Amino acid sequence: MESTRQQKISRLIQKDLGEIFRLLARDNFPGFLITVTKVNITPDLSLAKVYLSLFGAGSKEDIFSRINAHKKEIRHQLALRVGKQMRVIPELAFFIDDSLDYIENIDNLLKS
Template sequence: MEKEETTRQQKVGRQIQKDLSDIFLKEARHLVQGAMVTVSKVRVSPDLGFAKIYLSVFPFDKGAPTLAALHDHAGTIRFELGKRVKNQLRIVPEIAFAIDDSLEYVERIEKLIQE
């Protein structure tokens, strides 16, 4: 059974989401390889030491290569994140990326309904 996130976890998650969106837009454009990457959700561990970042990638077929590039450069991205959250957090959380495929699922359902 999954515990409900605390208010602090939610606030930290929203801050990380905002900062990572900015990083992808400015510093990490070369990593997303022309795809549109949206940070859809961030889940932070109770000790704030780990953050799982859910990304929505468009077009959908660029999801796997984009995710691989982000995994390879996670240290650099975490460093950029640390520069932004240094005044809010004592420890910059370890980060892991995952694909949020909910938009792809919705699109598939819509196509099935239209047929």
């Protein structure tokens, strides 16, 4: 069960990372839309698990590996945005959120 503080920090990180990915996608990930679907943060606020939905033409694994390669830059941009509100900026761990693919698969199975 997440505390109120964890929930507030999760929402703050989700909002700011969404904006960061929107700006980064223009230069580093052309043709892709990256959406932050969920952020879970540990009770000590040291690790944030960030779930991403990737939309676009091309390999999701390639884009995901490029996102992980830019992890330091993304964390730095996050620190510039939330540095006044948080004492320590959490480490970021990215995961692909495949729930939309799962829902689409179930929908296709129900139609057939």
